[in-house]
Amino acid sequence: MSIESAPGWGASQIERVVETVLPTRHGVFRMVGYRDSEGNEHVALIQGDIEGSVPLVRVHSECLTGDALGSYRCDCGEQLDASLQRISEEGTGVVIYVRGHEGRGIGLLEKLRAYALQDQGVDTVDANTTLGLPVDARDYQQSTGILLDLGVTRIRLLSSNPAKQEALESGGITVLARSGLNIAQRPENASYIATKRARMRHDGEPAQDVWRHLTEGTVPQGSVHGLAAELLTRYGPLVQDTRPDGRLVIGQLGQSLDGFIASRTGDARFVTGSEDREHLHRLRALVDAVVIGASTVTADDCLLTVRAVDGPNPVRVVLDPSGRIPQGSAVLTDGAAPTLWLVGLEAVVPISLAEHVTVRRLAAEDFEPRRLLDVLADRGFPRVLVEGGGHTVSRFLEASALDRLYLTCAPILVGDGVPGIRFTGSDALSDALSAPVRRFEFGRDICTEFHFSAAVPTPVA
């Protein structure tokens, strides 16, 4: 099959040659092989029912050094990996692996020449021009052709490069959203990435600036777009809405659409996807302390640090009246953040503990949510994230102790398992708990933010 005269295509053609399947560490993909009019061979890796949907699409430029050899000079390999994973988590999407794009279209050996110049201090843009070559010689007609062949005209693009979006749009593809893959920089590729941002219009810096301001407790002004704007919309209110006494209490939970945080065997891995995980890490970075129940520490052995984004680690507060979390738990053995281990008056705890662990004994009534929040505020932790599990978050919810709750639902039905939000509830639906809400799409998950402190109290009759 060949596509001719697609919009903006001129005389170029793309030919669908073969279809097979590719099992990978990110799952099984349908794989379609194409040949373009210049003889370049490309592949599309596909999951799910993409025709007529608005799938995630990664148009990935071939990079032998990064993709196959694991080079840290660029971020290509990690971007490829992350995009396959994201698509696999969402269950729908396409990665187009574009051959002939090596070295931004100048070829492998010329790229290595450019590397040799960069070894002498020239940046990636000047290296190409010093060699008498274009800074970026890629065209994206093959990708437009492949998408049209796959029946895809509207996409969400995984890329930090606005030029890719413009090229696909000029080829007749509607790009409804574009976001980068948020790969952590390495010392080896930091200046390459900085040059892409400074001289090749790649996004990154504004979003990182905005995020840094938010973690420092300020909301930057000025016009921003893309991820920077999204971060401001999502987290700006958290930074602004702190109460006069400096307190802010937020809850978060990821659960299945039918309300379970884990299966009946306790399997809780990846209920919600990587975007929700990133959101959770952002919430952690915005608070002084994360609160977690002993059952969740025992079941998940969570680290509770900020790893998916830049930002400070909060203090880890473990609610453990009977002192039952395992001594080998990450919160007790990993010193990446301080741990405040709150135990009952009678609980038995080991005499010698790692330096980052502080034990504080509380009377049974001090484990009541509002009393706990007073204890934490007194210790200098007014901004608190209640992170799990279902029982702990529900307790804080029922005690009206949460200013906001982020409840992310994954489109899966578990049937039976460890419950998410459960509380006494009301007899009449008209009395059900509600508040102003905002909704965020995290991949295939939907996060609902309940803003309880903005709710108008029901007048007492």
Ligand SMILES: Nc1nc2c(ncn2[C@@H]2O[C@H](COP(=O)(O)OP(=O)(O)OP(=O)(O)O)[C@@H](O)[C@H]2O)c(=O)[nH]1
């Ligand atoms: N000429 C040259 N090409 C490079 C260099 N480093 C990486 N590349 C190539 O650049 C291409 C990837 O382009 P990038 O600018 O890293 O990213 P992008 O594809 O434009 O944007 P994203 O979609 O966000 O990944 C690959 O083909 C790499 O082989 C370099 O220093 N010089």
Ligand SMILES: [Zn+2]
């Ligand atoms: Zn690369």
